[in-house]
Amino acid sequence: MLSYVYTVRQSKILYVGHSQGTIMGLAAFTLPEITKMISAAALLCPISYLDHVSASFVLRAVGMHLDQMLLTMGFHQLNFRSDMGVQIVDSICDDGHVDCNDLLSSITGENCCFNGSRIDHYLEYEPHPSSTKNLHHLFQMIRKGTFARYDYGLWGNLRRYGKLSPPPFDLSSIPESLPMWMGYGGLDALADVTDVARTVKELRSTPELLYISGYGHIDFVMSVKAKDDVYVDLMQFLRLRANGSLHSSY
Numbered sequence: 001m002l003s004y005v006y007t008v009r010q011s012k013i014l015y016v017g018h019s020q021g022t023i024m025g026l027a028a029f030t031l032p033e034i035t036k037m038i039s040a041a042a043l044l045c046p047i048s049y050l051d052h053v054s055a056s057f058v059l060r061a062v063g064m065h066l067d068q069m070l071l072t073m074g075f076h077q078l079n080f081r082s083d084m085g086v087q088i089v090d091s092i093c094d095d096g097h098v099d100c101n102d103l104l105s106s107i108t109g110e111n112c113c114f115n116g117s118r119i120d121h122y123l124e125y126e127p128h129p130s131s132t133k134n135l136h137h138l139f140q141m142i143r144k145g146t147f148a149r150y151d152y153g154l155w156g157n158l159r160r161y162g163k164l165s166p167p168p169f170d171l172s173s174i175p176e177s178l179p180m181w182m183g184y185g186g187l188d189a190l191a192d193v194t195d196v197a198r199t200v201k202e203l204r205s206t207p208e209l210l211y212i213s214g215y216g217h218i219d220f221v222m223s224v225k226a227k228d229d230v231y232v233d234l235m236q237f238l239r240l241r242a243n244g245s246l247h248s249s250y
Contacts (some may be wrong), residue, residue, distance in 0.1 A: 029051035052192035109189025111216035185215030
């Protein structure tokens with residue numbers, strides 16, 4: 001998508017990502033052919049390493065090897081609103097390990113400031129369907145504590161990468177010249193502050209940081225106060241680096 005926009009418009013891009021959009025961005029920024037197209041990047045709830053994920057629903061799904069079960073059964077997509085998806089949610093919730101009375105919090109952790117009366121509306125769209133391969137890749141990184149390419153197994157890795165193990169995404173290869181802004185919260189059960197600190201430490205230059213101790217994973221997108229708490233700062237960062245660039249959000 002970035003290559004297409006850059007080719008058509010011949011203009012560098014301002015990248016804005018949230019959650020998995022930041023995983024995609026950080027992985028992509030390790031590639032020189034991508035960073036040449038980006039003028040700046042703003043990352044909300046930035047994720048690379050997932051060592052300290054504490055979301056109960058996610059940890060239960062990882063522990064019961066949900067990803068591997070789906071692959072074994074030949075399912076290529078997980079949609080929590082399908083009949084099978086509802087059965088999976090029930091199986092995760094029914095054993096007492098996860099409190100699914102507040103499903104959003106069990107997936108993302110506590111959130112302080114979004115409009116709770118809109119929760120039913122939000123759950124019409126979240127969580128999005130995802131490919132089983134994507135789910136498996138994320139769970140691989142949680143289990144192994146890595147930020148790396150997809151693990152195809154020993155022989156698959158040899159064929160694709162020429163190595164027995166999938167190559168890591170080297171955050172230190174992201175150029176110092178790429179301006180980055182990161183916003184993260186103290187209640188986030190997916191983008192844990194310890195993992196964010198590790199990400200920042202491995203970068204060659206320190207990004208501009210906005211830390212909000214009372215914010216969770218969803219607050220950075222849906223908080224009723226996000227305009228003042230988050231977006232004033234984010235937009236100031238982007239405006240200073242616009243220079244005719246295009247916006248691209250993930």
